[in-house]
Amino acid sequence: MHHRDDDANLYGVLEVDPGATEDEIRRAYKRLSTLFDPNSMVVYGLYRLAEAQRLGERLRLAYETLVDPEKRRGYDRQLYPQGHPSLRRADQRVASVPPTPRPDAPADPIAALGLAEDTPLTGEVLAKVRQVCHVTLEEIADRTKIPMFTLRCIEGDQFADLPAPVYLKGFLKQIAGMLNLSPDQLVADYMGAYSAWEIESARNKRWG
Amino acid sequence: MSQRDAAPDPPDELAAAPTATDEETIDVEEADDEQDLSQELSSLVGEIPWTDQPTEPLVIAFAGGKGGAGRSLLAANVGLLLSRLGREVVVADLDPGGSNLHTYLGLEPILPTPGSLLRQPGPPRIERLSGTHLSLCRPPRPMGTGADDPLRAEALQAALDTASDVVILDLGAQADPLTLDTYLAADAGIVVVLPEPVAVERSYAFLRAALYRRLMHGDDEPAVVARALLAADQVGQLDTPADLVDALEGVHPNAAAAIRARVMAFNPKILINKCRARADRDMGAGMVSAVGRRLGINAEDLGGVEYDDAAWEATRRRRPLLLEYPGSTLGNDVERMARRLLALVGARELRG
Known part of the structure; x- marks a missing residue:
């Protein structure tokens, strides 16, 4: 809102x-x-x-x-x-460098985790990907300037506490850049789950 | 069963071939155009993940605005359109002011006997429009003539019980509790607005009423806390949902989070009807921006529907617009609007 x-x-x-x-x-x-x-x-x-x-x-x-x-x-x-x-x-x-993965991060973190190629990129999967890429939340926060609280909410799928979709999408793209993930796929998957949550909470409250 | 197999037989009026040679070419062209659009729409409807045995129908509600905004005409014709694409559709007349959905479908009005105004008038009436997959469900006597809420509630239940794919509700222009609850429960709640100040103001009043009912009706804790806070606000400091959430943040963070989630999950659809100028068509987007800023609502713009004498002509003849004037500007706009609506709802269903 x-x-x-x-x-x-x-x-x-x-x-x-x-x-x-x-x-x-x-x-x-x-x-x-x-x-x-x-x-x-x-x-x-x-x-x-x-x-x-x-x-x-x-x-x-x-x-x-x-x-x-x-x-x-x-x-x-x-x-x-x-x-x-x-x-x-x-x-x-010129001055700023876009977020990049660590050199020792796997090129295909999803495969490295033994997950199916089309595994939806939810917060939980994102946390695993981050670990397999050897990146801490603090490092992401430092590089992207995304608040720690927001990063934790993203990984915890705490949709209610996330910022407006327009900002969230930007954050997701930055995170994807540090984790060798496709920015478009991360945004599509995560925003899909976000919308599903919106609908779910709407349905749960259907009759007031 | 493919979409095409499921398509209903065209009504006689559409199938009737013209006899005069000079008219034939034109009519064939029109039929081709219509077929193209129908195919396009069929393929779109095909993308929506309808289950073979739908557990729940897709519920679309037309509400808000003011009298004469065009809810009934739109409800009837969107229903007709979806039924012609092979979906089992029921449109329900739930306008407490007494709407005329039957007129827009070419069905007979119910003429109440004096006794039916005094007694329990019996169950809702469900009537099929011949040659289609569309039924009309309505209370057994005209609304606006007595204590109607139980009759409307029964008609709503009867419509939902028909095991249709789509249930379309004409809720009228009022914002009484039954209307608001029904609107909020629908999968897609459309507010039909006219590009003029009275209708715009009424529409905002409706959206506000619906929003606050969603936030604060009921006995759950967030609703109770929010009501108590607003009741204590005698100077009117808590003017917007954001004010309310801020104030709740201090006293009850969980309630604040719940109320914020309810605001965000309220996605009314805004449709501008009877557009005459280009700017009228853009008004929906403007209203979406404005309610987003003022009320924090994530509304969605369904675009504009052209002002068209075809509506008036068809209504005067008591014939469904889409059957009487299939290629009219208005007919095309209705199809476009339905397509946008299905895309919005379809995307949701897919994810949900």
């Missing part, structure tokens, strides 16, 4: 990735400022007038900060004192 934390930083306010390009930021602002304009039919009956106006102000402030390279750099320094988490920004592309 969209949470107030999602609005805690300006990227969240504009619903863009911290590595979004200037063009993506412009498009996001155009879409959201039109959508949440107090006169827009889409907010009628959903936001009070004053709330829609405040949201409009927040969107404008976020846009003005992020669309200006100078202001954005300043803001990023304040938001990420440890360095920007994104690999997508041109000025960081």
Whole structure:
């Protein structure tokens, strides 16, 4: 669910990735400022007038900060004192190295575990793969900047505590990169199980 | 049994060959187009993992919005479409305001005798539309004429008991408890919205009511804790589900997690009907964004259905739209919408 934390930083306010390009930021602002304009039919009956106006102000402030390279750099320094988490920004592309497996990791960890090729990549399998690749959760957290808590939830299939799917998919791809797994397959399998859980919890609560 | 074998015999009206030579070419072309689309849809329906002996039918509910939004017309025609693809379908009329599903299917209304308004009027009526795999299930007297909830509940049960592949529910525009519970229990709950402020506002009111019923109805601990917290909130600080979850976090983390999971698992489908402008068709995506941001709901956009005089014409003749105007813009939009719906539900069924 969209949470107030999602609005805690300006990227969240504009619903863009911290590595979004200037063009993506412009498009996001155009879409959201039109959508949440107090006169827009889409907010009628959903936001009070004053709330829609405040949201409009927040969107404008976020846009003005992020669309200006100078202001954005300043803001990023304040938001990420440890360095920007994104690999997508041109000025960081050279500096950052994408997560890679350890040299002693098996090329096909699924086969190394003696599992069938099409074994669904759930959290449990992921934990085994990580062990056979000789990687600790701390190392993954260090390389990818994914919080330890989230990594534990991913391996524990604790779906309720995971971040929004859009972030989760990005995390999974990074993890796949460190474990010699196909990013697409990991995302497909894991998000499949995630959706199944969503349905399951919906079904369990069907009658209120 | 393949999909094609399972396809029902085409209704007489469609099979009737034109006699005039000058019309023949056009009609044949239309028939070809229709066949293409039908085949495409057949193959899509074929991908959905229907079991040979379905334990539970796929339940699709049309609700929300306001009167005249087009729920009944859409329910009837989506039902007809799926039945023509060989699925056993029952559409159930559960509109507490008294809907007219029968009119959209060309079936007779039930004219109540004065006695049936006073006595228990008997079991729900199930009637098959001849030449199809579609049945209409409705209460034994028109709704909106008395204490109707038990009659609606019986009709719902009767529809679910028919051992059909698909059960389509026309729930009307109200947000009474029975409607909300039925909507929440459906595999796909569709809110039909018109691109105008009154309908948009009503739809949000419906979604809010459904969401909070899902979060807080019942005697389980999370619901009880959440109700107590909201009851204590006299200044209205807990304005959104996110506020509620935040507040619960402090007093009862398990309840907070349960409530958050319930919000996330609520996936209403939004359909914009009677679109006249391009922007109208994009409204569903906008509403999905807006409810996501404001209420934290993961809604899904079913797209737009064109405003089309064919609907009005077909209804005036009391004939099913898809039979009367198979190639109309509206007919095509209904097919497209059904396809998107099946894809959404199908993906789910596959994983679930």
